[in-house]
Amino acid sequence: MREPRKWQVRLARAGLRGLLALPTPVKRAIAGKPVRVDGQELNLDTQVILRFTPQQQGTPPNFDAATARAAQRVVDLLVLGPEVTGASREDSSLPHPHGHRLATRLYVPDGSPTPSPLLVFYHGGGFVTGGLDSHDDLCALLATRAGVRVLAVDYRLAPEHPFPAAVEDCLATYRHVLDNAADFGTTPESVAVGGDSAGGSLALTVTHENSGSEVTRPAFLLAFFPLIGPAQDTRSRRLFGEGFFLTNDIMTTFANWYLPTETEWNDPRLSLGQDADLSDMPPTYFSTAGFDPLRDEGEQFAYRLAAAGVPVSLHRQSDLPHGFATTLGIGTRPREAVAEAAGALRSAFTLLEAR
Structure with a gap:
């Protein structure tokens, strides 16, 4: 294309x-x-x-993946909202244990003190598309509205790099931030994790993998319309799997690129099944979309967190479709929904600092 x-x-x-x-x-x-x-x-x-x-x-x-990425870049350019000001941007890269480097972008709100809280954010795109630029407005808006630093991570994509490459990259960057918190203007106990769609799935995995220790557990989890597992059979997938931008066919195609063999489908780093222990997860904010095939699985997971005793806030944006967080140029509602999530992030860190 x-x-x-x-x-x-x-x-x-x-x-x-x-x-x-x-x-x-x-x-x-x-x-x-x-x-x-x-x-x-x-x-x-x-x-x-x-x-x-x-x-x-x-x-x-x-x-193919190149076609998907080109098409997504066109959409990203069309739905851009007004430029988000009020935060500086610094592009850099982080080392990975396997030898490659991962591009990152750090957003620092104007006048932000040092140290201050930081959100490590993983972009969506079905593990196939997306990057620093596609989510630039979203990350800048979260930074300015929540008053926190945001570090966006550009992990490796499928099909060139199938599972578990993205998971390994996201785990590595999170641990690097904890080990070098001062370099990012924060402290280890003030690091949150977030993401949207596939990035929400990665944020869940990073959080769960690090929740067994008070030293490494994220302070907060923020997830926009997260993917919970590749083979979900939910009412929302049947209701909204056609005609509302994200389709079941696209999800199947991307899943096959990300998971080329069935052996990965039950890997706990991909899908936190019913037997997963969620009791050590941090306070969480879930923002789901009403017209989204992923709606029900995200909300069901939020209910599981609550049943495990985790403080969780679930907000359904009932009039919006999947992907609204990066469509800030389509009217006012997407920006309002993101601002609501940013408010939850700000409140979480305010409560943390008050302890």
């Missing part, structure tokens, strides 16, 4: 913003009747975008 020229992207983005700036009655006329599923009504701006987005049924024969 050939990526569009910069002027084409600017023109398309201007058209999108103009479309979303139309009066509500006009947008309703364009979008058609409200979409109501499972007692929820889809956000109007999202429905307008869907009206102009071809919903592919099945992946084409020549669909």
Whole structure:
């Protein structure tokens, strides 16, 4: 897939913003009747975008990772919101025990004291797409709204690097941050972990793998619409697996690239099954999306955390689809939902500091 020229992207983005700036009655006329599923009504701006987005049924024969990444980069450019200011950005890289280096981006809110809390954030993208740039606005908004440092991690992607490469990278970067906390302007006891979608899955794994020790356990876990396991059979996957951006077909394709053989499917670093001990997990905030095939598995996992005695806050953004956290240019609702999560992160660290 050939990526569009910069002027084409600017023109398309201007058209999108103009479309979303139309009066509500006009947008309703364009979008058609409200979409109501499972007692929820889809956000109007999202429905307008869907009206102009071809919903592919099945992946084409020549669909590969390069095509997926190019398509996702176009989407990322189109849905960018206004530039998030109020935080500095510093690109760097961290060493990995296997010899390679991992690109990172550190966000520091203006006027942030040293030391101050830090969120290690893992981007979504089905373990196949995404990176530092795709989640730049989200990480900057979390940093400025929560008043915390954010370290975004660019882990290796499938199919070039299948499971457990991403898990190994994310575990290594988290441990590196703990061992070198002062270099990031924080302290080991003030490090949280977060992510969205596939990155939410990685954040869960990193948290669970380090929850057996008070020394290494993250202070807080923040997850946007996390993937809990590759072979879930839930009502939301049946209700929203077609027609709302993320499809079951795409998830299956990406899962096959990430997990080329079935031997990995039950690995505890991938899927925390019913027998997993969750009692040592830290306080957690889950933000799910109503029109998301991953909705139910994320919420069910939040209930499991609560049953294990973990302080957990679950907020369903019932009118939004999967991926809303990186669509900050689509109306106001995605930004409001991210700001809500940032508020939970700020509160968590305020309570931690008060102890």
